[in-house]
Amino acid sequence: MAAAICFSSTIPTQAQSVTPKDMWEVGLNGGYLFVAGDVQQKFGWGAGVHIRKATDHLFSIRTDFMYGNAEGATSNDRTFTTKWMSATGYGVFTLNNMRFDRAVRKFNYYAGVGVGVNRFETEFVNEVERGTIPADFTPHIAGIGGISVRVSKGFNVGIGHQAMIAFGRRSDLIDGTEKEVGVRTPFRDIVNYSTINLNFNIGKASGKSEPLYWVNPLDIVLKDLDEVKKNQADMLSDSDNDGVIDALDKEPNTPAEATVDTKGRTLDSDKDGVPDYKDKEPYYPPRAGEQVNAEGVVTNPLPAAGGVTEQRVRELIDEAITNRIGSNGGVQGSGGGGGNGAPVTEWFLPMIHFGTDSYSIKYSDYGSLASIARMLKGNPNLRLVIIGHTDQTGDEAYNDMLSYQRANAVIEHLVNNHGIGRGRLVLQWKGKQDALVPSSASYMNRRVEFAVASPSDTEMDPPAATKGKSGY
Numbered sequence: 001m002a003a004a005i006c007f008s009s010t011i012p013t014q015a016q017s018v019t020p021k022d023m024w025e026v027g028l029n030g031g032y033l034f035v036a037g038d039v040q041q042k043f044g045w046g047a048g049v050h051i052r053k054a055t056d057h058l059f060s061i062r063t064d065f066m067y068g069n070a071e072g073a074t075s076n077d078r079t080f081t082t083k084w085m086s087a088t089g090y091g092v093f094t095l096n097n098m099r100f101d102r103a104v105r106k107f108n109y110y111a112g113v114g115v116g117v118n119r120f121e122t123e124f125v126n127e128v129e130r131g132t133i134p135a136d137f138t139p140h141i142a143g144i145g146g147i148s149v150r151v152s153k154g155f156n157v158g159i160g161h162q163a164m165i166a167f168g169r170r171s172d173l174i175d176g177t178e179k180e181v182g183v184r185t186p187f188r189d190i191v192n193y194s195t196i197n198l199n200f201n202i203g204k205a206s207g208k209s210e211p212l213y214w215v216n217p218l219d220i221v222l223k224d225l226d227e228v229k230k231n232q233a234d235m236l237s238d239s240d241n242d243g244v245i246d247a248l249d250k251e252p253n254t255p256a257e258a259t260v261d262t263k264g265r266t267l268d269s270d271k272d273g274v275p276d277y278k279d280k281e282p283y284y285p286p287r288a289g290e291q292v293n294a295e296g297v298v299t300n301p302l303p304a305a306g307g308v309t310e311q312r313v314r315e316l317i318d319e320a321i322t323n324r325i326g327s328n329g330g331v332q333g334s335g336g337g338g339g340n341g342a343p344v345t346e347w348f349l350p351m352i353h354f355g356t357d358s359y360s361i362k363y364s365d366y367g368s369l370a371s372i373a374r375m376l377k378g379n380p381n382l383r384l385v386i387i388g389h390t391d392q393t394g395d396e397a398y399n400d401m402l403s404y405q406r407a408n409a410v411i412e413h414l415v416n417n418h419g420i421g422r423g424r425l426v427l428q429w430k431g432k433q434d435a436l437v438p439s440s441a442s443y444m445n446r447r448v449e450f451a452v453a454s455p456s457d458t459e460m461d462p463p464a465a466t467k468g469k470s471g472y
Contacts, residue, residue, distance in 0.1 A: 022212050023203030025052040029160070029195040033068035037175035037189035039078055044070035046084070046193050054212035057097050062090040062112065062144070064162065066193060072175055080124040080176035083135075084191060086164060088116030088142045094213040104150065105214050108158075111145040118166060118191075124176020133173050140166045146197070153210055154201045164191040240264075261363075269366065272296055283367035349384075349450040352410070353443055357394075359405040361413055369410070372450060373418035383453035386410050388429045391445035392438075400431040400463035410448050426453050428460045 026049070033046035046068025054060040065087050073079040092112035097105065121135035146160025165171070165188050172178055174189035201210055209215055237246050240253055242260045249264030258277045259267045266275045270285035272292045279296030290298045349372070352365040361369070376382055388407030390399040407427050414420040436444045 020209050020212075021207070022054055022209045022215070023154075023201040023205075025199050025211050026050070026202050027052070027197050027199040029066075029197045031193060031195035033070045033084065033191070033193050035070045035072060035080075035082060035175045035189050035191055037072070037172070038177045039072035039080055039175045040074055042071040042073055044068060046070075046195070048193075048195070050197075052092065052199075052211070057212045057215060057217040058094050060092045060094070060110075060211070060213055062092050062114075064088045064090065064116075064144075066162075068193065070174075070191070076127070078126050078177060080122055082120050082122040082174055082176070084118065084120045084174075086116055086118035086140070086191075088114045088140070088162070088164065090114035090142070090144050092144065097213055097215075097217065104210065104216065106150055108148040108150070108156070108213055109146075110148070110213070112143070114142045114144065116140055116142055116164070118164065120174060122174060122176040126177045131176075133170065133176060136170065138166045138168055138170050140164045140191075146195075148197065148199060150214060153205060156199045156201075156214075158197045158199065160195045160197055162193045162195070164193075166191070270296070283370045349452075351447045351449045354406055354446045354448075356441075356446070357402070359402060359409045361409055369413055370418065373414055373420055376414075376420050376424060377418075383424045383426060383457075385426045385428055385451040385453045385457050387449045387451065388427075389434060389445060389447050389449070390432045391441045391443075392432045392435050393441045394432075396431060397463065400429060401465070403431045404429040404460075404462050406446075406448050426457050426459050428457075429463065431463075 028047075028049055030045070030047045033044040034041035035044075046066055048064055048066030048068075050062055050064040052060055052062040067085045068083075070082045070084060071080065090112040091114060092110050095109040095111060096107065116139070117137055118140050119135055119137050120133070122133040124131060124133070142162055142164040144160065144162045146158055148156045148158030150156045166174065167188075171188040174191060238244065238249070239246055240249070240251075241256060242249070242254050242258065242264055244260060244262065244264035246252055248262075251260070251265050254260055254264065254266050255277070258275060261267055266277070267282075268275050268279070269282050270279070272279070272286050274292060274294065274296035276282040278294070281292075281296050281298070284298075286292055286298050287302055289300075289302055291300055293299050350368045352361065352368055354360070355362075372384070376384065386407045388403035388405070388410075390403050390406075404427070407429055411422070411425045411427055414425060415422050432445070436442070436447070
């Protein structure tokens with residue numbers, strides 16, 4: 001018989017920061033560099049590297065370094081060649097990370113603005129002159145946009161575009177030409193850089209997430225919920241089916257037939273070293289000097305005080321019962337068909353008690369029930385009346401049912417745990433009648449009594465079902 005308990009528990013979860021630690025992105029890029037200005041552009045090239053770090057799921061900081069060569073020419077020999085080098089810091093916004101349909105994005109759309117510094121040198125030919133714009137540093141503002149495609153947790157590819165507008169007197173000389181000598185055109189020259197990007201996430205993958213612009217902002221919440229569900233499932237599982245959940249089970253691998261306590265430990269009620277489910281005498285502790293075999297039976301019983309052994313006491317009891325039971329199960333003794341002494345129906349038998357509004361048998365009463373079962377097994381013609389009672393509080397109809405349930409629980413225990421034939425047990429119920437302590441909620445009234453059955457004792461039908469208030 002397995003123990004079962006009910007409890008409520010708060011499942012602890014590991015505290016996590018709202019924003020988890022994530023990896024850095026380092027990217028390599030190459031592509032088409034051209035100047036939108038006064039001279040028609042020709043093919044140019046550029047190469048660069050960037051570092052990007054998310055501050056949260058929507059915003060990140062990116063620093064770009066690039067070098068390239070831009071060219072342009074017209075039909076009237078107006079040409080230029082510009083060597084360009086720049087460093088730009090961007091504030092970048094992720095445009096598609098407010099959708100919560102998946103944990104990690106497949107695509108990342110981004111755009112941002114930034115400022116930086118550049119250094120360019122231009123060789124030019126125009127209608128007026130041939131010359132060189134000497135290298136010097138110039139500040140600029142810039143815009144960036146692009147799309148990246150996630151390949152794995154550590155790698156993604158993408159395409160992007162940057163546009164940079166320089167400041168100062170040199171801002172219209174990147175293509176080596178002004179519309180009029182000494183007069184700047186209405187718009188500065190714009191350096192454009194279209195790229196193909198190979199991006200790598202740097203950091204310990206086991207301890208950090210991908211950059212946050214790839215991660216669903218609800219991912220931490222979803223992971224916490226999954227962890228709670230997993231912990232709950234683990235805590236409520238009962239691997240050995242003993243009625244005690246694994247979180248409380250001190251012996252999680254007890255045999256299926258083992259009787260356990262509320263902590264899942266195999267019961268050894270008489271402390272003889274043999275567990276109850278193997279012990280033929282589970283409630284008879286050996287005395288000092290006595291030894292038991294593998295079945296829990298004492299192999300060297302010591303004489304009891306006065307020279308009478310425990311075995312002899314049992315034999316005397318069995319003989320007394322036998323002398324009072326007729327071969328047909330009838331009652332002998334005084335008033336019962338001859339013999340000496342009190343009729344067997346007047347013998348004292350133990351009673352067991354119950355908690356308030358309960359019909360669960362207490363562990364402390366298992367020994368008494370085992371003794372009754374032993375007596376029944378030793379006297380196969382004996383029948384017992386099992387009588388359920390309640391105290392005198394609560395609704396009468398409810399108490400009738402409760403007294404029936406208490407008697408029935410005792411009968412099921414004797415049948416299921418000790419193999420007593422059901423036909424030898426006569427169920428009767430009294431409700432709150434026959435109280436031992438009149439007009440009281442006394443513990444003594446919440447009981448089951450035992451009596452030796454006479455041929456006239458018959459089983460009572462269950463009381464009618466009730467929906468009344470609780471009884472006791």
